[in-house]
Every structure is written in C-alpha cells, then in structure tokens.
Amino acid sequence: MNNALTIMVIDDSSTIRRSAEIFLSGAGYRVVLADDGFDALAKLADHRPALVFCDIVMPRLDGYQTCTLIKNSAAFHAxxxxxxxxxxxxxxxAxxxxxxxxxxxAKxxxxxxxxxxxxxxxxSSPD
Structure with a gap:
C-alpha cells in the first residue's frame, strides 16, 4: 500500500500497543504509538493520523478526555x-x-x- 494511512494507537499497555502495531503495520498502515493521552496530543500535529484508536482506562488523561480534546481541536475534529x-x-x-x-x-x-x-x-488523509 503506497501512500499508507497513518493510524495512532493510544494505550497504556505495551502489549496492546505492540499487538495493534503488528496488526496494522502488517496490513500496510503507518503506525504511531502513544502511551497516554498527553503523549498522543503531543504527537498528533507531527503525524496527522487518519484514524485514532484510544484506550478508555489510562492514567493522567483518560480516553474520554483525550477523545474530547482531539474532537475539540480545529485541526483534528474530523x-x-x-x-x-x-x-x-x-x-x-454511550x-x-x-x-x-x-x-x-472491545479488547x-x-x-x-x-x-x-x-x-x-x-x-483518506487530505495531503
């Protein structure tokens, strides 16, 4: 797959991140890993993922808060x-x-x- 989509996976479990990376990169996607919401927010602008997988239960910033912050940002609301x-x-x-x-x-x-x-x-990414 040329011009591969970038997918971000946010999870505090290294096992889950590694599994997701194997599945996605094996299918030809570029994968960006983040171990919590703050890490993800710091990487969003640099990598501009086409899709984000976000764990719900994480320390510091949970998945709901992370999702809300991504959706409220002008650059990533879509x-x-x-x-x-x-x-x-x-x-x-819900x-x-x-x-x-x-x-x-579900995990x-x-x-x-x-x-x-x-x-x-x-x-598809706009660029």
Whole structure:
C-alpha cells in the first residue's frame, strides 16, 4: 500500500500497543504509538493520523478526555477516534459517543476486527 494511512494507537499497555502495531503495520498502515493521552496530543500535529484508536482506562488523561480534546481541536475534529474498551458495555459506548468517538472496539481485539474498524472509519488523509 503506497501512500499508507497513518493510524495512532493510544494505550497504556505495551502489549496492546505492540499487538495493534503488528496488526496494522502488517496490513500496510503507518503506525504511531502513544502511551497516554498527553503523549498522543503531543504527537498528533507531527503525524496527522487518519484514524485514532484510544484506550478508555489510562492514567493522567483518560480516553474520554483525550477523545474530547482531539474532537475539540480545529485541526483534528474530523479525525475518527475509536475507543478501545476492556468492558464492552453500553455505558462505555454511550460515553464514548458523547465524547465524539466514532465507535468502540472491545479488547482483546482481533486482527480482523481492528482492520475492519479501520476500513469502516478511516478517511483518506487530505495531503
């Protein structure tokens, strides 16, 4: 895949980040990893991801807060944010939607599930 889309994965678990990186880079995507919301916000402008996977439960800045900050920024309000939740509950989905999340992917996720989510939600980057 030339002109590969960039996808950001925000999760405080190195295991989850590594799994996501293997799945996504194996499918030809460029992957940017962040270990929490602050790390992600610092990397957004440099990498301009076409899609963001964001864990809900993280220290310092949780996934809902991170998603809200991304969606409230002029530069990234159109970037789809998909929440990663270890508890696939209705409350998580509703709260994620209120924060501006496009969808919620349950953990542990499969390669197929993650790639299907990317195909469903990623937009081609404008550049």
């Amino acid at each position: 970037t789809p944010v998909l929440m990663l939740s270890s508890k696939d509950g209705l409350f998580d989905r 709260r994620g939607a209120m924060a501006g999340s496009a969808a919620c992917l 542990p996720f499969t390669r197929e599930g993650m790639l299907a989510a990317v195909r469903a939600h990623a937009t």
